Amino acid sequence: MRMYGNWRSAAAFRVRIALKLKGLAYEETFIDLDAGDQHKPEFRAINPQGAVPALFDGDGPPLTQSLAILDYLDETRGGPRLLPEDPRERARARSLAQVVACDTHPLYVPRVRTFLMDAYGLPKERMMAFVRHTFESGLKTLETRLSTEAGTGRFCQGETISHADLCLVSLWVGTGIFGVDTAPFPTVARIAQTCLEIPAFAESHPLRQPGAPQT
Amino acid sequence: MRMYGNWRSAAAFRVRIALKLKGLAYEETFIDLDAGDQHKPEFRAINPQGAVPALFDGDGPPLTQSLAILDYLDETRGGPRLLPEDPRERARARSLAQVVACDTHPLYVPRVRTFLMDAYGLPKERMMAFVRHTFESGLKTLETRLSTEAGTGRFCQGETISHADLCLVSLWVGTGIFGVDTAPFPTVARIAQTCLEIPAFAESHPLRQPGAPQT
Incomplete structure (x- = not known):
């Protein structure tokens, strides 16, 4: 398989984790989002939306949208299932992922x-206030649900990794990149840290991919 | 089943269509989003995110997030399946839905x-420019994909209704509400019109729900 991704993309990060959890061989081509390579005709021919990830599995057309790819991998490949069997537990894992x-x-x-900077002419700091507000809204929902709902276990849904954990971690690592205060979100932090001790998550971390800034 | 929704909500619209397609009996409680009822403690106890839809199926906890609910209904109920059987076709339908x-x-x-009006102090017209830009970006992606990809048929994915159609229609009806020019999107228009001739779609239309403005 070949994935078109980017070191920083949260969505590509989710797919990378899934590929590694399932032990699937793949190569990743990094699209330089800062240089605008996602808008070039050769990438638009792969994904007209101009977004990563896009995954090629054999000769078929590219697969796009991270959650759709996670379902596809579960439906076509072995390895650990990325959703629980019980329909209510599946629905809860999906719901948390979709938050x-x-x-x-x-x-x-x-x-x-x-768009906010160019079309609205907002200075970077005001644009970043929107980004941090967005993170905080999402993290607050996750924290409230994970700390009060009975389904939460070692992972978001019980004792096994699901879509919800891949999404939670993909949000979590952005808090460092965008300077979001994580102190109000201890349950999210606990689950993120649990996940990031697992090699498939740790090796998929944005800052460990080609093109990432050296820390 | 009981759904908490709102006449205008695109996400509640999707779930309403699915319930009707499957012939499932349900009642809908309308949450007044303009009055801020989604932020009241009694609704936050149902969905801490303060968003509709939320669906109660028997005594279980509420189900949230429209796509998660669509999958749950397919996994637990009969009636027409809302995704194709073939994994690649499923992945394409899911991807279009997620756009x-x-x-x-x-x-x-x-x-x-x-947020854009209150925190950023943007006048309503500039906020609306952001909304229309968002619609146009999504519609352009759908139009390009639907008019060029081999999977498109009478519906988004072949000849049967899928998540993609429910989502496409939920976006389409908003073009009228928000004043978006639909002329550049003829394939989207064709599929939306095909769907809206089906009773489950027509009866679920936002403007036919309690609380909607009289037209």
Whole structure:
């Protein structure tokens, strides 16, 4: 398989973790989002949305949208399942994942940040206030749910890794990049740290990918 | 089943269509988003995110996030399946759905519109420019994909209704509410019109729900 990704992309990070958890061989081509390579015709031919990740599995057309790719990998490959078997538990894991992948992450991707600065003429610091507000809203929802709902265990849903954990961690690592105060979110922090001790998560970390700033 | 929704909510609209397609009996309680009822403690106890829809199925905890609810209904109920059987076709239907449910709709929900006006002090017209830009970005991605990808048929994915159609229609009806020019999106228009001739879609239309403005 070949994935088109980027070191910083939260969505590519989720897919990278899933590929590693399932032990699948893949190569990743890094699209330089800062240089605007996602808007070049050759990448638009792969994903007209101009967004990463895009995953090629054999000769088929590219697969896009991180949650759709996670489901596809579960439906076509072995290895650990990334959703519980019980429908209610599955629904809860999906719901927690979508708090991140629908209601939080899409609000701070480069195309939104660029729009706020270029079309609205907002200075970077005001744009960043929007980004931090978005993070805090998403993290607050996760913290409230994870700290009060009976389904929470070692991971977001019970004792096994699910979509929810991949999404939670993909949000969590952004708190450092965007300077978000994480003190109010101890349950999110606990689960993120639990995940990041697992090699598939640790090796997929944005800052360990080619192109990432050296820390 | 009992759904907490709102006439205008695109996400509640999707779930309403699915319930009707499957012929499931349900009642809907309308949360007044303009009055801020989603932030009241009694609704936050149902969904700490303060967002609709929330669906109660028997005595279990509330189900939230529209795409998670669609999967849950398919996994626990009969009636027409809302995703194709083939994994690649499923992945394409999910990806198209997520272009709307992840990358478009969450950017124009009330909490974002309110933030742009209140925290940023933007006049309503500039906020609306952001909303229209968001719609146009999502519609452009859908139009490009639907008009060029081999999987498109009478519906987004082949000849059967899927998550992608529910999401496409939920975006489409917003173009009228928010004054978005739909002329550049003929394939999206064709599929939306095909869907809206089906009773489960037509009866679920936002403007046919209690609380909607009389037209």
